[in-house]
């Protein structure tokens with residue numbers, strides 16, 4: 001974006017459409033990029049759900065969004081999405097000192113040793129299920145890894161989960177993500193399941209506080225239940241339940257990255273071979289490249305707290321601003337040949353806090369960058385190790401198309417595999 005003299009105001013280009021909601025549903029992940037390309041601008045205004053929105057993309061825009069204190073998340077997401085994802089009273093709805101105090105709690109849960117423990121539990125659960133896969137005519141990887149992750153994250157968090165409950169809780173936790181991008185009946189169903197999960201989580205918090213659950217010192221359920229907030233008080237039970245779900249739900253959602261990893265291994269035998277031969281630095285770069293490319297969260301919204309000027313443009317208080325996460329991760333100015341899957345690009349240079357932003361950008365404590373990045377990376381690496389080193393399988397003909405109009409996206413079939421056999425470590 002060109003610099004302009006300080007006192008000159010530039011109008012923000014508009015897409016010129018009365019309301020772009022239907023176009024957003026049609027274009028999905030490409031909505032912002034298509035219009036930025038057409039208008040030859042990284043910034044444009046539009047109307048979504050009859051409300052004016054300023055869309056932006058690229059590392060420079062991400063730096064404004066995540067490197068400044070101009071935005072709040074309050075009122076920045078449609079209610080139907082907010083209820084399913086972060087919900088009221090959650091860390092994402094906080095700003096300033098209260099946000100930092102709550103965020104510190106989240107960051108304390110995801111220290112490397114804790115993430116390693118979660119990865120161990122996930123590996124054990126994966127290996128436990130492997131013989132069943134070998135006996136089945138075929139399995140849908142997405143369904144299986146969601147169940148593995150639900151089981152593992154509950155064990156890690158100190159949440160009891162046994163027998164038939166696993167399937168029910170897996171469905172509830174994953175439906176919140178699956179239906180967040182939908183409108184109508186699918187979204188209503190997600191809301192219903194969400195209400196059920198919240199009742200369950202509230203009960204867990206009460207039991208943790210009453211001391212009737214066996215919980216280790218560092219168990220995330222205990223940490224959340226006993227956390228003292230900015231005002232020195234325990235979290236309201238409802239808010240604590242929301243934060244517990246904010247750990248469980250997105251960990252199950254890592255299943256998506258795992259399936260995208262499986263797809264890449266299938267489509268790129270050379271990459272599979274390098275994963276097998278080269279070990280850690282390449283594996284880490286592989287997982288990062290999966291995160292960069294996978295269509296997961298397309299955008300993130302913020303609302304302007306106080307008026308400010310930026311590069312000649314005026315942002316007014318209350319303006320709804322939308323940052324294009326997917327478009328920034330695919331911006332050719334940061335990523336040459338962005339559609340090509342090239343882990344080596346992440347061996348050659350470290351991403352900046354603003355150009356690789358599948359889970360938000362900037363600083364974790366100061367801003368809203370996702371605290372679960374370590375979990376997402378380590379669990380994607382684990383799945384990649386399992387798929388390459390611990391099992392053989394065939395990938396039968398199936399519909400692997402990824403529809404970028406569907407949010408969140410996934411290969412249509414969920415990635416079916418058959419003739420599974422365990423191999424030695």
Ligand code: HEM
Nearest residue numbers: 091092246247250251253254296297359360368370372375
């Ligand atoms: C599955 C992959 C994941 C994706 C794609 C993802 C994506 C995101 C995004 C885009 C944000 C919003 C950043 C913003 O508001 O600017 C976010 C925030 C958040 N994520 Fe994740 N996330 C993932 C995994 C996780 C995991 C495993 C956890 C568990 C700890 C987690 C917990 C959170 C929390 C608590 C926030 C709110 C942070 C804040 O407001 O300060 N996420 N995530």
